[in-house]
Amino acid sequence: MSSTTGPAGASVNRQWRLAARPKGLPVMTDWEFRGEPVPEPGDGQFLVRLLYISLDPAMRGWMNDGRSYVPAVGVGEVMRAGGLGRVVASKHPDFRAGAHVVGTFGVQDYAISDGRGVIRVAGDSAPLVQYLSALGMPGMTAYFGLLEIGHPVAGETVVVSAAAGAVGQLVGQIARIKGCRVVGIAGGAEKCRFIVEELGFDAAVDYKNEDVRAALRERCPDRVHVYFDNVGGEILDIVLTRLALHARVVLCGSVSQYNNEGPARGPSNYMALLVDRARMEGFVVFDYAKRYAEAAREMAGWIADGRLKSVEHVVDGMELFPETLLKLYSGENFGKLILGVGDKTG
Amino acid sequence: MSSTTGPAGASVNRQWRLAARPKGLPVMTDWEFRGEPVPEPGDGQFLVRLLYISLDPAMRGWMNDGRSYVPAVGVGEVMRAGGLGRVVASKHPDFRAGAHVVGTFGVQDYAISDGRGVIRVAGDSAPLVQYLSALGMPGMTAYFGLLEIGHPVAGETVVVSAAAGAVGQLVGQIARIKGCRVVGIAGGAEKCRFIVEELGFDAAVDYKNEDVRAALRERCPDRVHVYFDNVGGEILDIVLTRLALHARVVLCGSVSQYNNEGPARGPSNYMALLVDRARMEGFVVFDYAKRYAEAAREMAGWIADGRLKSVEHVVDGMELFPETLLKLYSGENFGKLILGVGDKTG
Missing domain, CATH: 3.90.180.10 (Medium-chain alcohol dehydrogenases, catalytic domain)
Structure with missing residues (x-):
């Protein structure tokens, strides 16, 4: 002792x-x-x-x-x-x-x-x-949220917000590993450069310096099959207007709204879910606790292979x-x- | 000719x-x-x-x-x-x-x-x-929306808004046929009486004369497993606060918002979908056209048996x-x- x-x-x-x-x-x-x-x-x-x-x-x-x-x-x-x-x-x-x-x-x-x-x-x-990070909660959150709720299919377009953040960076990289086209939304040119050049995202949208709606239209020509939402607010509302048929919106967080004193901003464009036969679904990573070890092993393997950066x-x-x-x-x-x-x- | x-x-x-x-x-x-x-x-x-x-x-x-x-x-x-x-x-x-x-x-x-x-x-x-009505579009909408998107399970609580309307009346009755507890939200005492006494709903909430939040708390003691939303707006927001774990919100319409001049009111409480691991999903009935005949046959059978009123x-x-x-x-x-x-x- x-x-x-x-x-x-x-x-x-x-x-x-x-x-x-x-x-x-x-x-x-x-x-x-x-x-x-x-x-x-x-x-x-x-x-x-x-x-x-x-x-x-x-x-x-x-x-x-x-x-x-x-x-x-x-x-x-x-x-x-x-x-x-x-x-x-x-x-x-x-x-x-x-x-x-x-x-x-x-x-x-x-x-x-x-x-x-x-x-x-x-x-x-x-x-x-x-x-x-990758082998802990952010990794588990990215892994189970993307794969179990988002169900990405190779060739589909996956968009993730807070893309240079703890979870976003991993969501994008896992989606790439699964063969998706990946577009990250991040704030500032440096983060956008980073996720594309260092992490291998296909494209980035700089929400601080670009018209997000126009940028998504250009960078997601096949619309958005999976949107992994970490931020809520206006960005969620804009992405809803770009959904593909049968799209999946994964609700992971709404960091833009956490410090609001009033009620959160609800997504005005939620009826896009009807037009696009799409779904918006939340999850809590703790529900997957029994599978953490399995996921961490797979993530560690990707890191060892040089396919995933933490x-x-x-x-x-x-x-x-x-x-x-x-x-x-x-x-x-x-x-x-x-x-x-x-x-x-x- | x-x-x-x-x-x-x-x-x-x-x-x-x-x-x-x-x-x-x-x-x-x-x-x-x-x-x-x-x-x-x-x-x-x-x-x-x-x-x-x-x-x-x-x-x-x-x-x-x-x-x-x-x-x-x-x-x-x-x-x-x-x-x-x-x-x-x-x-x-x-x-x-x-x-x-x-x-x-x-x-x-x-x-x-x-x-x-x-x-x-x-x-x-x-x-x-x-x-x-029951054998046409409202019937198909109720049937496929409830069964294919809502996935009601016997014993679960199903809530439907505009419950005395074309689709709502059928959603509630089909959910009863499937063994669910059914609570309808409707405007006015006469409609509430009708859906309970004539259509066999388990309970009604009169949104014009009751505190919907308090009434739902009382009439949905096991919370809400399936919410079939025809109205959007404030009622959707309130029901989101009463969801059960893994609840399904079926987006069928948002009649409270159709005549808005500004943007629709988004559901401020949408992050309840995360807390409750729930989903909100839209559908368009036309996608089920190949199965209309099958559904209409089943609905006609229920009408013939006296289990469904149109x-x-x-x-x-x-x-x-x-x-x-x-x-x-x-x-x-x-x-x-x-x-x-x-x-x-x-």
Whole structure:
């Protein structure tokens, strides 16, 4: 049994707690930054030293009261977040000190776990951050959302929004692997260049500098068979006007609407679903938990073959959590946004 | 070959033509009422004397320019409408004088046809009007929309809006036949009483006099597995908050929005589709044309067994077309709205 303090004398557990329910974008007064003693694991528990904390658009929804696919984070509670860490003390037979684990550990340096919902990282076959990216939740979300809800068929046109984001980058690449024509919608010339030149998308639409409607008309001559929607709002409405017959709209997120104070903007053009005999369908990745291992194996194989790239955007510093989270909503991140919080060498 | 004039000396073909594209509800100046000579069929053609003209909410959409599942009616053209009539003159080998036929004959007394898209009515097994109701397009729409898109399973809760209308009355009854709990949303106490007491729905929600959200919560304790939407707008938004996991929303129409001058109201709560892993899907009944006969046979069997009622609301008088059409949008009709135009005894 190792010590319950972390490496390098970090004996304080820094935590970001929800102090108030945000209206619109979260501001500093919605958070409390607190130092607590590092907890000790009881029987059947282990202590995790966080190394990487996953920052996801869905976190904004968890801060709201109301019915959703998971309960809201309570005011006063440590903010919920996925993360990757190292087991530093253990009284659990299946999780030995030194093991790397992924779980919902919250925005803090240390977490106690009983192992429920925790996945052991297999080895050194991939960089650790990939287990929060292509081999983690964004990867699972892209894989199951695209394949199980979108049903892409080779030769079809797949459009994805937030295409340079954590999920979008993977959706586009998986669709390419499946033989589809892929068009990504992203903000700014640099992201558009990146998804085409580095990730192999067939085309990009720069929603910040182009007329999205005209650009889609030009770049999707066969219309849109699968639209993987991460953003909602106006872009969803425009894509609805370009659907192919029997198109599938995969609802993954609506990041443009998460910080609205009023009701979300509903898609005015939803009756295009009737004209085009199309469907719009939501999913929650947790429903596919039994198949994560299978999907991660396939994704790892594509990465090993050089067919899939997992791009991460890591910002180091626990104290930077509130401002880093906001990058998701301003669209500043490039690939999967991750907060680096611990000493990776320990 | 019989005379090309109709029965009882009606030798003028009264027509309602589209005079202008309506903004909002169609007004009298959007129409031209014209008398034309009764046309004569050429080789391979026949002349139909209309008896019943079908009035459908979708007609409003046909008056607008823009992409839809059928081309718009041109300004100056006879208004498109389904209808049932009697062949009164024929140079077509398959359509003899005296036969009853259903087709898209327009809002006029007489129509020339080459038989394309025309269905011969089988015999006297059912009242003629039923071929524009349960055994016609509303029946096909209810049957294929509910069964092929909604996939109702016995024991599930099915909700239908415009429940006392042409399609809604049939959707609810078919869902009952399939063993579902059925809740209809309709306007006014009389319609609500009718769908429960006469048509056998399990419950009704009176959207004109009740809080729809509270009423649905009470009358759909297991939430909503299938929602067959004929109305869009606020009611769609409310039902989205009551979906069961893996619910199916069948988009059949959005009659509350057809006369909007601005963009339609999109469903603000569409992200409920994600939370509930649900789908919203449109369909166009014409896609099932090859299976109409099969469906009509099954519907006729249910009618014969007393399990299904086909309710029609017939208003007599060609001159009453414009004002009768408006009943669809004010919700005055009770069952399938039909304009009676010819002498049924001839």
